[in-house]
Amino acid sequence: SKCYTIEEAAEELGVTAGRVSQLASAGKLQTVTFGKRRMVTIASVNERKKNPPAPHRPKKHAMA
Numbered sequence: 001s002k003c004y005t006i007e008e009a010a011e012e013l014g015v016t017a018g019r020v021s022q023l024a025s026a027g028k029l030q031t032v033t034f035g036k037r038r039m040v041t042i043a044s045v046n047e048r049k050k051n052p053p054a055p056h057r058p059k060k061h062a063m064a
Contacts, residue, residue, distance in 0.1 A: 003032055003039035012045050023048070 010017045030044035
């Protein structure tokens with residue numbers, strides 16, 4: 001399948017390369033390894049762009 005480098009995927013998604021790596025490690029982006037190079041599938045990037053997560057910050061819990 002066709003793939004982006006981590007940097008290309010980051011540019012497409014408007015995030016950092018580090019965030020793309022986090023998303024890939026969490027299983028939210030599909031990756032393929034070619035030798036030592038980790039690539040992100042274009043299909044998973046397009047799916048993420050079609051269904052982005054809702055913007056929010058975690059709520060702070062009051063400490064008792």
